[in-house]
Amino acid sequence: MSLVIRQIAIDGFRKFRTPFAIDDLTEGLNIVIEPNETGKSTLLEALRAAFFVRHTTRNQLAQSFAPYGEAVGPEIKVTFDVDGAPWSLTKRFLRSPSLEITGPQGRAQGDDAEARLNVLLGSVRDTSRGGDVSTYGALGLLWVGQTEALAVSGPGQIVRDTIASTLEAEVGSIMGGDAYRRVRQRIDAQYELYWSPSGQKRGRQNEARERSDAAEAAAREANERLAALERSFSELDAARGRLKIVQREIADETDAQARKDLVGSLEVARAAAQILSTRKAEREAAASKLKGLEDLQSRHAAAAISSDNATTALTTAQAKRTELREALSTAKGKAATAREELEAARSERQDARAALAAGEQALRLNRRQAATAAARRRHDELLKLEQLHRDATALAATAIPAKTIETLEANDRTVSQAQAIVDAGATRLALSGTTDGITIDGEPMAAGERTITRATHIVLGGAQLIVSPPAAAASAEETLAAALRKRRATLEELQLDDLAAARSRNEAARDAAAELRTLAARIEAATPADDTLPIAAGPEALKLFVADLESEASDSDSTLPDVTGLAAALDAADTKLARAEGTQDSAIAALRRVEEEDAPLALTEAGAVSDLANAANLLQEIEARPEWPSLDADLASARETAAEAAVRLENAKRDASAHDVAAINRKIDVIxxxxxxxxxxxxxxxxxxxxxxxxxxSEGGLGLADRAAAAQEEVEAANAALQRVTEEADSLKLLRDTLESARNETAAKFVGPVAKRAKRYIAKLLPDCELTFSEDLALASVTRTGVDESCANLSRGTQEQLAVLTRIAFADLLLEQGKPVSLILDDPLVYSDDGRLDTMIEILTEAATRMQIILLTCRDRAFRHVPGKRIILGPTA
Structure with a gap:
């Protein structure tokens, strides 16, 4: 039984904001080749939404159906055939959601329609937020979106069960059928009471474990309280014994007497410490007086030495400065002479530089006058060239457009053709000889030929001749007159005499246009840039310069200064100035050397004078002090007093160490x-x-011993219940694992027929290749030339090709079961090389003879030659 989609109509679904429809889909191969962003993938999503997404859902997937920024209700209509019977459905999401399906059994709406669709397509209700293709049944496997075929994956549980049902007779086993499922469901129901899906303990096992843990905790608490009561008796006896010992220690008077003795010793120690402090103060006073007297003596000796040294340094410095005084005077004179010569050289150099600047200015002025005269000449030439350019531009502007020339030529042809028609249908009269007395239409008729196109009256003497040309001649004459008027009007509009004048004007305009390029080049050549004035390149800059130019007096006849001579005079002045600067630098250096020799001597002299004065003042100050006359006697007496104070201090330290106040206080603190x-x-x-x-x-009357015994009995009962529940859980788990093992062994029998059907496709792509399927019917590996390769390690292109081929094999198996099958591939075979792509197209073309296949692709070059129904997405897509 095959599923054939006939028509898809979409309104307000993602990018399809306006109504859009695809009609006339065929039973075989249908190909949609359109560029990216035209809505191919959206078509597949719309089909999935129509068949598998509940119309009342408002999950994340359904919310994505609405066009961005619009609050509308996406609507999808699909017409399709199942086993030749026509069906149609209309589904609307979000706003006023609805579903209506019409088929051979009549019409259904809402949830009833959803149930009918699930039964028809072999799908189950999808409760996920983003759409679970495994719930879509066979079509979830066969309708492949972008990148979904880039990895080889197995079919979902629904498809596996369907295939197993298909192959039961072939493999000779019913393991996995309804009987197995009923038994398995009973076991799973019991299993769930003891174990979680991941094999973790739960339910009855956890309840038994919790009961056992609670009983053990209660028993532990009762035993702990009983033991605590027993420990309380022991601790009470021990506390009473320790209390008696402490009371005896408090009643003992030994520590009180020891403390009394220590307090008496503390008073003696404090007196010794006071004497030690007094002796330290006496020692410090004696030492301070001795140090003051010694310092006064040493200061007086140092001042006397400083006075002698300063006198010697002053005498030496004054003698040396006397020797340098003459050299310093000579150096100052030379420096003054060098300064005067330098000033004269600078003045001479300044005059030479001014003369050179004036000469250069005169030369620049002369050059500017010459450049200005040349600019005036170029300006005159520019004006002439611009006048020629304007004339040529005006002449070039008189060019007649080609269409107008064509119109004039057409008018001439029309006039010629009308004249020919008039000439062909008119009557010609020829008159010769004497013409006196002959009139035509009341006017004298001259000799010669005349063409008559209308009724004409000719008077010959007393007779009258009426000549009537054919009737067509009149219309021909009117046509000729109209053509002549049209040609005359066109020529008058252009102010031309005839077509030849128009052509002559165009030739003149064409020559003028060519002359414009020559004049533009001449204007550019006549207006170069001039750095002397300065003038930028271009006619506008030249005209602006000449317009702003004032009349300048021409000094072209005056004699130009000798700039070279002036520059040579400046060089000579520079040389003289340099020599004068060198002479001055030498004199200044000599003066600086003499000053450098004199400066330290002057500093030494000044320092010696200052030191001598300071030393004299210090000696005078020290000798004026009252203690100076008796300094020697006072110094000896101070030394004796300091020695006696040191002896008394040592005696006080010895007495104080024998009575330590801190040690006595520590002993008292201990007591x-x-x-x-x-x-x-x-x-x-x-x-x-x-x-x-x-x-x-409080605890003795609670019967803790009885409680502990009862808690222990509860522990034994809870442990027995836990062991029983554990044995039941282990038995159920063993039974379930045994059934699963048996099912796996049976499921392995289904792999052979699946591999056999898939191999006939894969052999075309990978010759001499053996396939290995896993228990869930997923292609696990391929074996080539004895080498086993996991599908996950194959290239992306090979994985995609194998994924498409295995889907075709599963589709064949599902067709045998009579399930509705169609194959939709969105951007398939994107990684295939040219050779494998051709092979895959052959396989798809052959499969299209058994089922409907819809290819959605943007690769025009790869699929344009493939036979099949071409579907064009309209501009609204």
Missing amino acids: DARVRMAAETRIRLETEIARLEGTIE
Whole structure:
């Protein structure tokens, strides 16, 4: 049974914002070749939505059906045949969702229509958010979207069950049939009470485990409370014993007497420490007085030495400065002379530079005058050339368009043709001899020939002759007159005499146009850039310069200055200035050297004078002090006093070390801490004894021993129940695994027929190739020349080709079962080379004789030669 889609109509579905339809799809091969972004993939999505997506759903997939930015209800209409019977469906999403299906059994709507579609197509209800193709049945496998065939994958469970039903008779097994499923469902129902789908414990096992854990926790708590009560009795006896020991320690007077003795020793130690402090102060006072006297003595000695040194340095510096005074005077004179010569050289150089600048300015002025005269000449020439250019432009503008010339020529032809017609149908009269007394239409008739195109009256003496030409001559004459008027009007509009004048004017205009290019080149050559003035290139720059140019007096006849001589004079002045600068630099250097020798001597002299004055002042100040006259005697007395103070300090240190205040205080603190800890321990033990007595009183009457025994019995019962439930769960799991193993063994029997059917296609593509299918009927590997290759390791192109071929094989199996089958491939074989592409097209063409195939592709060159029905997407797509 084959499925043939006849018509698809879409309105408001993604990019199809306006109504769009495809008609006349055939039963065989249908090819849609259109560029990218024309809606090919959208057509496949619309078909999937029409057949498999619930009309009432508002999931993410359904929301994507509406065109971006529009709040409309996408609508799809499909007409199709199933086993030759016509069907049609109309489905609308989001806004006023609806579904109506019409078939051999009549019409159905809403959920009833959805159920009828699922039965017809072998699909199940899709509850996913993004669309699950495995729920679409056979068409989910055979309607292949973009990139969905780039990896070899197995069919879904629905297709596998259908194929298994098809092959049961062939493989001679019913494992996997209805009986198996009923047994398996009962076992799975029991299995789910004990195990999760991933094999984790749950349900009854967890309940039994929780009961066992709760019983063990209760027993543990009861035992712990019973043990705690027993520990309370032991701890109470121990606390009472420790309390008696602490009370004896508190009653002992030994620590109190020891502390009293230490307090007495503390007073003696404090007195010794006070004496030590006094001796330290006396020692420091004696040392300070001795140091002051010694410092005064050393300062006086240092001042005397400084005075002697300063006197010696001053004498030496004054002698050396006297020797340098004459050399310094000579150097200053030379520097003054060099400065005067330098000023004269600078003045001379400035005059030479001014003269050179004036000469160069005169030369530049002369050059500018010459350039200005040349610019005037070019300007005059430019004006002439521009006048010629304007004349040529005006003449070129008189050119008559080619269409107008054609019109004139057509008018001449029309006049000629009309004249010929008039001449052919007119009457000709020839008059010779004496013409006196002969008139024609009331006017004298001259000798010669005359053409008559209308009725004419001729008077010959007393007789009258009426000449009537044929009737056609009158119309011919009117035609000729109209043509003459038209030609005359056209010529007058162009101000021309005839066609020859028009052609002559065009020739003149053509020559003028050619002359324009020559004049433009001449104008460009006559207006070059001039850096002297300066003037940019181009006629506008030249005219602007001449327009702004004022009349300049021409000094072309005046004598130009000798710039070369002036430059030579400037060079000589530069040389003289350089020499003067060198002489001055030398004099300044000599003066600087003498000054450098004199400067340190002057500093030394000034420093010696300052040091001598400071030393004299310091000696005078020290000798004026009141202690200076008796300094030696006071210094000896201070040394004796300092020695005696040091001896007394050592004696005080020895006495103080024998009575250490800090050590005595530490001993007292130890005794106080021991007494305090004994009191705290007594209070803590009293509190602990009271707590234990209260615990024993409260816990002793609760029957903890009976509770512990009852909890232990519950633990044993819970463990027995857990063991029983575990054995049941393990038995169910073993039974389920055994059934699954048997099913897998049976399922392996189906692989052979599937591989046999797929091989006849794949052999055309990969000769001498053996196929290996997995238990879920997915192509797992291929074997070529003894080498086994996993499909996942094959190239993308080979994987795509194998995926398409296995789908064709599955389609054949489903056709044998009588399932509705059609094949839709969106952008197939994108990675195929030319040879394999031709082979795949042959296989698809052959398969199209058994089922409808729709190819959606953008590759015109690859599929343009393929025979089949061509479908064109309209401009609205």
